[in-house]
Amino acid sequence: MNVIVSSHPMLHPFFETLGYTCGYAWYRRGRVRSGDLLGDEQRWTVIAAAAIGALLGSRVLGLLEQTPRLKMTWQAVFLPGGKTIVGGLLGGWFAVEMVKRLRGIQSRTGDLFVIPLCIGVAVGRIGCFLAGLADDTYGTPTKLPWGVDFGDGIARHPTQLYEILFLGLLAFALNRYNRRPHPEGATFRLFLGAYLAWRLVVDFIKPQPLVLGMNLIQWSCVAGLVALTPSLFQLLFAKDQLVRSF
């Protein structure tokens, strides 16, 4: 017997806001406890770049994802529609690297954001789960006993719950890693790599339009992983790294 969950899309903005709030509260706590290499102004510059880059990235990829299904016009940019976490992460990452270059910020800045991001995304995913069929984050039909019926009589993979579980495990592992001496910036890169790899895999059980065998979010994950791999290897295996523990 499958679990039946009725759709409550109106709860999505509530959990999205709660996700931002929880993530920010955890970031504040982490910054007070472990200190920060950046001053207040520089840190806020990085946060602003991340927020604006994430907003643009999530919207652009959200629209592109729908392109194979919908007839796209320029007006669609201003109409309601999807946002994606992968686009947000990649857009935020790109914007932060640009701003760091412009402002001459040399140090790695992402480690403080890792646990807040895990928490924020996990809380936001509760809203995606409760939104049911109104949100495009549910999985393909399944006969597994934990399949969830979102109101259309079809049991589906609860991919939102899989992701919450994954993020919980990832946060636990990276929190432990953070406490040991590690190269500065490595925690963020490990988080980003793990999340992109996760989405690359889990999106195979999401009913999204495919382009050359994968959906556009998966192709973005591949692009992100390709861009990330050199700096991840450099951080983890190069000598003379700044080492830090929280």
Place this chain on the structure above:
Amino acid sequence: MSMDPLPSTSNEPISLAKLATIFAVIFGIAFGLCAVSAVTGGLGSQKVLPFLIGTSVVIEGVCILGLLVVGVLAIVRFFSNKSQD
């Protein structure tokens, strides 16, 4: 007769980055509300649909305007700091 000195006003510039972050986050939330309103037909009531979408669009517009102003101020501040150096 002595007078207490007036409290000095702070000359610290407003953090443009903080303002930009606030605008970006509010825009994101308003956009989400707009999308949900459209999907649910006004959270289940067609009467409030135009109100919800209208409010969201106005908030989004204010945020975009705010981000543009902050961007211009940031550029001005950047160049005025450079000329002082």
